[in-house]
Amino acid sequence: MRLLSDLRAIVGDAHLLTDTELKAGYQTDWTRRFSGEALGVVRPASVDEVAAVVRACADAGVAIVPQGGNTGLVGGSVPRGGEVVLSTRRLRSLAPVEAAGEVVAGAGVVLATLHAHVASAGWGFGVDLGARDSATIGGMISTNAGGINVLRHGGMRQQLLGIEAVLADGSVVRRMSALRKDNTGYDLAGMLCGSEGTLGIVTAARLRLVPPLPVRAAALMGLPSVEAAIALVDAARRDLPALLAAELFFEEGLSLVVEHTGVARPLHGSFGAYLLLEVADRSDPADQLLAFLGDRDDVVFATDVAARGRLWELRERHTEAIASAGIVHKLDVSVPPARLAEFIRRIGPALEAAVPGARLILYGHVTEANLHVNVLGPPAEDQAADDAVLELVIDLGGSISAEHGVGVAKAAWLERDRGAADVAAMRAIKRALDPQNIMNPGVILGHER
């Protein structure tokens, strides 16, 4: 095929994969629910090679699936069939940290690498998440990733100062100046952030850094009910200025983690809800947290790195523990904070009515009322559980996607969530920037044009 020889000429033989074995890792997503056969996997080493690849695919009318760390959870990072997967893993340039607290990173830079890079210059980066060892800067921008520190620093959009991207015609948009204020025209960076590879390919970004918060303490509490946990989080937001993270999980998830990992149960007995709080500052915030906890028992308090890591492991290994139990339907949703307790009370019966016997595991970023609803039991293609959850979320005025994006998993629900006028405006932007519909077709907007 002419396109494959063109791609080989652009990236070199070693970076065009057509062999079934070599393509395999790029064709199935992290949840194992989404998979497809790519025409080929191409691994460009520079923005110019990305632009040449895009032009070649556009000339051939072949669609592109941009892929970073392939940790996305809504099926947007893997082919549906016949596309070229464009892997950004070789776009790993990392400029020196600038004195003003900014850094320019290639799209393929892994989050953990960025954290280490900026820490060595005495800075921090505002976004952190469990997939830090694989998720890439380009992927995190494209999904507008949130993570565990949104309360303090916001998500990826709040860290984004500039962007370099290749559009569907192979042109390169570059807004990477270090200008502190530049109000000239539409916010292309903001529009590409969260576009999940459907409007262009992010090749580099200018990112805002944050002052480091080196001294930390954490506490895991067992609480009698969801209501008690939510009340405590509201109090923590008011009374704990050093609060960095607040994560909620429940018995079902904790038992799976303990069973899967063999780590010891943190508290004796079982509780209606578990709340993990982390405080971070320049000076020691431990006393602030201890004062907040008062004489409460059913608490595990931790200050050193290892002890805090053990508490975080109970939360962050939910994902792999659940995945080890079978094919999981993952629904990353948010509801108005005032309706969070109601959502948690209603989701069990709603799911049981739709899919009797399905196993429900809830956990997530409670300060944003963002829960990760995981359902085990229904086969991958059975949408009944997904529909029951999303129906309830919309009924409560929530969002069908809080931080993972829409992907292909939730494209059918977009109009229910956003309304016809909003979706029509997004379609107009898509048609304008990608008239051939070669940029990740089917993601976010489905296949309707």
Ligand code: FAD
């Ligand atoms: P990929 O999975 O490769 O791609 C994701 C999407 O972005 C796809 O649509 C892809 O086409 C597109 N894309 C990728 N790179 C580019 C690019 N350079 N230009 C244009 N489009 C691109 N997410 C959260 O928000 N918060 C969390 O707390 C969180 N925790 C996680 C924990 C675990 C254990 C796992 C497995 C995932 C978690 N995620 C979380 C989901 C995932 O890590 C994020 O969505 C992340 O942003 C994906 O980055 P990635 O590089 O893996 O992107």
Ligand code: S2G
């Ligand atoms: C998290 C991602 C993983 C999951 O752990 O915060 O965003 O299991 C999630 O949904």
Ligand code: ZN
């Ligand atoms: Zn999350």
